[in-house]
Amino acid sequence: MKLTIHRGTHEVGGNCIEIESAHARIILDVGMPLFRADREPLDTGMLRRKSVEELQQLEILPQVRGLFDHGPPPDGILLSHAHLDHTGLLGHCRNEIPIYTSRGTSKMMLAGKLFANQVELPRERFRELKAGIPTNIKDITITAFPVDHSIFGCLAFLITAGQKTILYTGDLRLHGRKPGMHRSLIEAVQDRAIDVLLMEGTHFGLPDGHTATEYELEDEIVDHISSSPGLVLASFSPQHVDRLIAFIRAAIKTGRQFVADEYTAFIQYLISTDTPLPSPIVPGPTRVYFPQVFQNSAARKGLTHLLKKFQSNRIELTEIQNHPEKFLMVFRGTMLPMDFQGVLPPKTNCLYSRWAGYLDKPDWIPTKSAIEAAGGNLIPVHTSGHMLSRDIVTFVKSISAKVVVPIHTFEPEKFREHFTSVRVLKDGETYEILA
Numbered sequence: 001m002k003l004t005i006h007r008g009t010h011e012v013g014g015n016c017i018e019i020e021s022a023h024a025r026i027i028l029d030v031g032m033p034l035f036r037a038d039r040e041p042l043d044t045g046m047l048r049r050k051s052v053e054e055l056q057q058l059e060i061l062p063q064v065r066g067l068f069d070h071g072p073p074p075d076g077i078l079l080s081h082a083h084l085d086h087t088g089l090l091g092h093c094r095n096e097i098p099i100y101t102s103r104g105t106s107k108m109m110l111a112g113k114l115f116a117n118q119v120e121l122p123r124e125r126f127r128e129l130k131a132g133i134p135t136n137i138k139d140i141t142i143t144a145f146p147v148d149h150s151i152f153g154c155l156a157f158l159i160t161a162g163q164k165t166i167l168y169t170g171d172l173r174l175h176g177r178k179p180g181m182h183r184s185l186i187e188a189v190q191d192r193a194i195d196v197l198l199m200e201g202t203h204f205g206l207p208d209g210h211t212a213t214e215y216e217l218e219d220e221i222v223d224h225i226s227s228s229p230g231l232v233l234a235s236f237s238p239q240h241v242d243r244l245i246a247f248i249r250a251a252i253k254t255g256r257q258f259v260a261d262e263y264t265a266f267i268q269y270l271i272s273t274d275t276p277l278p279s280p281i282v283p284g285p286t287r288v289y290f291p292q293v294f295q296n297s298a299a300r301k302g303l304t305h306l307l308k309k310f311q312s313n314r315i316e317l318t319e320i321q322n323h324p325e326k327f328l329m330v331f332r333g334t335m336l337p338m339d340f341q342g343v344l345p346p347k348t349n350c351l352y353s354r355w356a357g358y359l360d361k362p363d364w365i366p367t368k369s370a371i372e373a374a375g376g377n378l379i380p381v382h383t384s385g386h387m388l389s390r391d392i393v394t395f396v397k398s399i400s401a402k403v404v405v406p407i408h409t410f411e412p413e414k415f416r417e418h419f420t421s422v423r424v425l426k427d428g429e430t431y432e433i434l435a
Contacts, residue, residue: 001019001020001021001161001162001164001166001195001432001433002018002019002020002021002430002431002432002433003017003018003019003166003196003198003405003430003431003432003433004017004018004019004020004428004429004430004431005017005018005198005405005407005425005427005428005429006018006062006063006064006427006428007031007033007062007427008031008407008408008427009406009407009412009424009425009426009427009429010409010410010412010426010427011033011034011035011408011409011410012034012035012085012202012205012206012408012409012410013031013032013033013034013035013084013085013408014031014032014033014034014085015028015029015031015080015085015086015407015408016028016029016030016031016062016064016089017029017168017198017407018064018074019140019159019161019166021138021139021140021161021162022139022161022162023138023139024075024137024138024139024140024161025074025075026074026075026076026077026078026137026140026142026159027064027067027074027076027077027078027097028078028080028157028168029078029079029080029086029087029170030067030077030079030086030087030088030089030090030093031083031084031085031086031087031088031089032044032047032048032060032084032085032087032088032089033060033085034084034085039410041357044084044088047060047088048088048117048119052068052069052092055089055092056068060089061089061092062089062427062428063428066094067093067094067097068089068092068093068094069094073094073096073097074097075097075098075137075138075140076097076098076099076100076127076137077090077093077097077098077099077100078099078100078101078129078142078157079099079100079101079105079121080101080154080155080156080157080168080170080171081101081105081108081149081151081153081154081155081170081171082105082108082109082112082118082151082153082239083151083171084118084119086170086171087109087118087119087121088119090119090120090121091119091120095122095125097125098125098126098127099121099122099125099126099127100127100128100129100135100137100142101121101126101127101128101129101153101155102128102129102131102144102146102153102154102155103128103153104152104153104154104271104274105121105152105153105154105155106121106126106128106153107152107153107267107270107271108151108152108153108239108267109121110270111238111239111263111266111267111270112239114266114301114303115262115263115266115294116263129142129144129155130144131144131145131146131155132144132145132188139161139162140159140160140161141159141160141161142157142158142159143157143158144156144157144158145157145158145181145184145185145188146181146184147169147170147171147172147181147182147185148172148173148174148176148177148178148179148181148182148242149170149171149172149173149176149385149386150171150173150176150237150240150242150243150384150385150386151237151239151240151241151385152239152241152267152271152275154170154171154172155170156168156169156170156172156185157170158188158189158192164195164433165192165193165194165195165196166194166195166196166197166198166433167189167194167196167197167198167399167401168198169197169198169199169200169395170200171200171202171385171386171408172200172386172387173384173385173386173387173388173391174387174388174391174394174395175211175212175213175214175383175384175388175391176213176214176242176385177214177215177242177245177246178242182395186395186398186399189399190398190399190400193402194399194400194401194402195401195402195403195433196401196402196403196404196405196423196431196433197396197399197401197403197404197405198405198407199392199395199396199404199405199406199407199415200386200387200407200408200409201392201406201407201408201409201411201412201414201415202384202386202387202408202409203384203386203387203388203389203392204389204392204406204409204410204411204412204414204415205409205410205411205414206410208384208388208389208390209356209382209383209384210380210382210383210384211383211384211388212383213383214242214243214246214383216383217243217246217381217382217383218246218249218250220381221246221247221250221351221381222250222253222254224349224351224379224381225250225251225254225256225328225351226254228325228347228349229325229347230324230325230345230346230347230348230349230374230376231320231324231325231327231329231344231345231347231348231349232256232327232328232329232348232349232350232351233328233329233330233331233344233348233349233350233351234247234328234329234330234331234350234351234353235330235331235332235350235351235352235353235354236330236353236354237354238260238261238263238264238267238268238330239267240353240385241267241271241275241277243353244264244267244268244277245275245276245277247328247330247351247353248277248278248285248286250328251285251328252285254328256326256327256328257285257286257287257315257326257327257328258285258286258287258327258328259286259287259288259289259315259320259327259328259329259330260280260286260287260288260289260330261288261289261290261291261294261330261332262288262290262291262294262303262306262310263294264330265280265286265288265310265313266306268280268286269281269309269310280310280313281309281310281312281313282312282313283312283313284313286313287313287314287315288310288313288314288315289314289315289316289317289320289329289330290307290310290314291332291334291335291338291339292334292335292338292339293332293334293335293338317339317340321345324345324346324347324348331350333363333364333366333367336366336367336370337366340370342366342370343370343373343374344370344371344373344374344376345374346374346375347374347375347376348371348374348376349371349376349377349378349379350367350371350376350377350378350379351379351381352378352379352380352381352382353380353381353382354382355382356380356382359378392418393418396418396419397419401421402421403421403422403423404419404421404422404423405422405423405424405425405431406422406424412424
C-alpha cells in the first residue's frame with residue numbers, strides 16, 4: 001500500500017491524501033488551503049470563484065492523477081467532515097467519482113450549500129459510510145468511526161489493503177461534548193496492528209488557546225448571560241452543533257428565549273432526530289428570526305418554503321427590541337446594517353465563539369463599534385475544535401502504531417519530541433508501507 005499526502009504535511013488545512021493498493025486508489029479529503037506560506041489567511045472566498053485552470057496556475061489544486069483533469073480517475077473520495085479545508089475543492093473534482101462520507105456530513109454540506117454558498121455534495125454521488133460497518137472499494141476496506149470535532153458528522157477512517165492498515169484521524173479532539181467517541185475508537189483498534197497513524201497535529205505549531213471543555217464553556221456562557229442586563233448576541237457557526245447545544249442550554253438555564261436565524265434553524269431541523277436538539281418547527285425554547293439578507297435571497301435560492309416551515313415559531317425584530325433582556329440571539333455581521341440599522345439596543349453584549357483571527361477582518365469593525373456605542377462588550381467564549389497538544393500525546397500513545405505520520409500541522413517535527421517512530425513527509429512524497 002502506498003500513501004501520498006498531496007497537501008497538509010506542513011500546514012493546517014487543505015488536506016488531500018492519496019492511498020493506492022494493488023487494485024484501487026482512493027482520496028481522503030479534498031480540502032481548500034487556509035493559509036499562505038507565511039501563515040497569513042488566504043482569501044478562500046476569492047479562491048472558490050476560480051476555475052480549475054486558474055487554481056492550477058495558482059498551485060492550489062494538488063497534482064493528483066485523474067482527480068481534477070484527464071487520466072484514470074480515483075475509485076472514490078472519502079470526506080472526513082464538511083469543513084472547507086477538507087471539502088473545498090470537491091466541486092472541481094471529476095463528477096464520475098463517488099463520494100463516501102457520513103449522513104451527518106451530507107446534512108452539513110446541504111445546509112452549507114443553501115445558506116453559506118459552500119461546496120455541494122451531489123446526491124447521485126453520495127455513498128453513506130455507517131459507523132463501524134466496513135465498506136469495500138475493490139481491494140481496499142474502509143471502516144468509519146465517529147469522532148468529536150467542531151462540526152457534526154465527523155469521521156476517522158481505518159483503511160486496510162494487502163494486510164496493511166492505516167488509521168486516519170481526520171480532525172478530532174478529546175475535550176468536546178462526546179469524549180466517549182475517542183474512547184470507542186481506541187477500543188476498536190487496540191487489537192489491530194496499525195502500520196501508519198495519520199495524525200492531525202494542529203496544536204503542534206499553533207497555541208492551544210483556551211483549554212476549557214465544551215461543558216466548562218457552557219458554564220462560562222451561562223455566567224456571561226446571567227450578568228448581562230440587555231440583549232445577548234451569539235456569534236458562532238451553527239454547524240458546530242456542540243456549541244449550538246451549549247447556547248440553547250444556556251438560554252434555558254438563564255430564562256431566555258433562544259433566537260435562531262434561518263440557517264441555524266434549518267440545521268436544528270435536519271438533525272433533531274439525531275441529537276437532543278429541539279426541533280424549531282414545534283413549540284419549544286427556539287424562536288426563528290428571518291434576517292433581511294435571507295428574505296432578500298430566499299426567492300432567488302428557492303427557499304421560500306422554509307419561511308412557511310418555521311412560521312409558527314417566527315419572531316419579529318420589534319419584539320426583541322422591546323424586551324431585549326429576554327433573548328439570546330444568533331448574530332451575523334450583515335444583520336447590523338440590514339436589520340438593526342446600525343444601532344444595537346443599549347447594553348447589548350456579544351458572545352464571540354469563533355476563531356479569534358476573524359475579529360481582525362474589516363467586516364467586524366462596524367460590529368465592534370456598534371457594541372461599544374451601545375455600552376456593551378464583545379466577549380470571547382471559545383475552545384478549540386482540535387486536539388490540544390497534551391491530548392495528542394495521550395492519544396498517539398494509546399494507539400501504538402508502528403509509524404506516526406503528521407498531517408494538518410505547521411510543525412510536524414514537533415512530533416519527534418514526543419514519539420520515536422515518526423515519518424515526516426513532504427507534500428507529494430509517496431511513502432510505501434512495506435512488510
